[in-house]
Amino acid sequence: MWSVPAEHEADGVFVMINVVIINIKKIIRKETRKKEKTEEREICILRETLDFILSACMSTHPNEFVGLLTTDKGARNLISDVIILPGTHSSAFSAYLREDMIPLGMRFIGTVHSHPHPHASHPSARDMHVFARFGKCHIITFFPYCESCWKCYNASGREISLRVI
Ligand SMILES: [Zn+2]
Numbered sequence: 001m002w003s004v005p006a007e008h009e010a011d012g013v014f015v016m017i018n019v020v021i022i023n024i025k026k027i028i029r030k031e032t033r034k035k036e037k038t039e040e041r042e043i044c045i046l047r048e049t050l051d052f053i054l055s056a057c058m059s060t061h062p063n064e065f066v067g068l069l070t071t072d073k074g075a076r077n078l079i080s081d082v083i084i085l086p087g088t089h090s091s092a093f094s095a096y097l098r099e100d101m102i103p104l105g106m107r108f109i110g111t112v113h114s115h116p117h118p119h120a121s122h123p124s125a126r127d128m129h130v131f132a133r134f135g136k137c138h139i140i141t142f143f144p145y146c147e148s149c150w151k152c153y154n155a156s157g158r159e160i161s162l163r164v165i
Pocket of ligand 1: 113114140
């Protein structure tokens with residue numbers, strides 16, 4: 001009968017342990033990537049930024065408020081600021097983003113605008129056009145601009161969750 005010398009048996013065990021370690025590392029890497037992807041998809045907003053938006057909408061009422069949402073430098077999906085572009089025109093029926101006033105190289109994740117009519121939380125046909133061109137996260141606030149008087153939509157106008165942190 002053919003037998004493996006003792007030193008080769010030890011080599012075999014060593015190879016097997018290495019294979020197990022490599023597989024464990026692969027699983028860990030896969031899980032980490034999955035977690036990162038989930039985190040990447042989840043968009044968050046700072047509580048103070050949302051509070052600022054709601055109070056700005058209240059101050060602008062009965063006119064519409066409009067601004068661009070920008071993110072924290074270190075966290076691409078964390079909304080930390082609102083940029084109000086110079087020359088923004090707003091009335092009780094509409095607000096326009098002046099595309100020519102967007103500073104060159106400025107990165108933004110989406111837009112925010114208010115609907116002065118109570119419970120008017122759905123995007124209009126014109127909103128859908130803007131959503132498709134200005135990023136992936138769009139907040140609509142509506143009168144009376146309470147803590148829950150807002151909704152968030154993606155570029156195609158589908159409602160998405162936005163975590164407040
Ligand atoms: Zn609108």
